[in-house]
Amino acid sequence: MSNLKDGATYRLYAFGWGVVKRLPERTAYRLFERVADRVWAKQGKGVTQLERNLARVLGPEATPEDIRRVSKQAMRNYLRYWCDTFRLETWSQERIDATFPLDGQDILDKEFAAGKGVVLALPHMGNWDHAGAWAANHFGGFTTVAERLKPERLFERFLAYRESIGMEVLPLTGGQNTFLGLVRRLKAGGVVCLVTERDLTARGVPVRFFGETTKLPAGSAAxxxxxxxxxxxxxxxxxxxxxxxxxxxxxxxxxEGTREQKIAAMCQALVDVFAQGIAEHPADWHMLQKLWLADLDPAKAPKPAAE
Incomplete structure (x- = not known):
């Protein structure tokens, strides 16, 4: 059964790369929007968890209708991400640059010119592959880390795709010492990009995020x-x-502080910036998985207030 599921998953993504990028542009994006609306209407596990996550972002004043409205647009944006990703290989560098206005490029270029390396840390917002294609051209390449996907053929396809747009991809697990590889790139003055608000290692740093505790991967701060x-x-x-x-x-x-204390303080500062950006654009945050400890472990959920 597992092999059948893996094969179906690979064929679905292969269809995206092989067919979607050849469709007329308006047709492709309308198709993905309709798929997003159907998935949203079914209220499956992913959409339900997305809405639980968005409820934290929008705050206690948000009504169920507010949450549903934002989640519908969030699903459209998430499917737009996939449509972009399947079609990105067909975009010219001119299009990639023209559709990626960057606020703060001056401070980024200044840090890069200093030659000490730059770690760009992102949440799951917008289209990080589009951002990566821009950065690969702007900096002459960069290094990132990818979760090893199943089936293996799918991981290899994503690896080849991201390398084709200028990324060097190191596996999160099952390969070389990833952290030391990233250290070498940075000491050579390179750029490392990490999508980093979801802990996949169970070794994350506890942080407060929208008023609740979650864990942030320590890698970028470390x-x-x-x-x-x-x-x-x-x-x-x-x-x-x-x-x-x-x-x-x-x-x-x-x-001041120990290495661990410095990393913890930087992780909290990092997630505070993420929270600000997500609060400003909640429909662009693609988090359909459990993130907070209260969801990952119900025993850690806050106790109800005494009456």
Whole structure:
């Protein structure tokens, strides 16, 4: 059964790369929007979890109708991400650059020119592959880390796709010492990009995120502490005909404290910036998985207030 499921999953993605990128553009995006609306209307596990996540973002004043309205647009944006991704290989570099206005490029270029390396940390917002294609051209390449997917053929297809648009991809697990590989790139003055608000290792740093506890991967902060590279948060969101991005000022390494304390403080500062960007553009946050400890472990859910 597992092999059948893996084969079906691979064929679905292969269809995306092989067929969707050849469709007329308006047809492709309308198709994906209709699929998004159907998935949203069915209220499956992913959409239900998305709405639980968005309820934290929107706050206690949000009505169920508010949450449903935002989640519908969020699903459209998520499927737009996939349509973009399947078609990105057909875009010229001119189109990639023209549809990626970047607020804060001056501070990013200044840090890159310093030669100490740059760590760009992103949440799951907008289209990080589009951002990666822009960055690969702008910096002459960069390094990232990818979760090893199943089936293996799908992971290899994503690896080949991302390498084709200029990314160097290191596997999160099952390969070389990934952290040391990233350290070497940064010490050579390179750029590392990490999508980093979801802990996939169970070794994350506890942080407060929209008023509740979750864990943030320590990698981006640890790299900055270890190498002196600039840790710079990036947030992404969709506008009508393009993707907007913002590079935020670098997060400084605290002057005092142990290495672990410095990393923890930087992780909290990083997630605070993410929270600001997500709150401003909640429909552009593609988080359909459990994230907070209260969802991952119901025993850690807050106790009801005493009456």
């Amino acid at each position: 790299l900055a502490v270890s190498t002196g590279a600039a840790l710079m948060p990036v947030t992404l969101w969709y506008e009508a005909g393009y993707q907007q991005a913002k590079v935020h000022p670098k997060i400084e390494v605290p002057a």
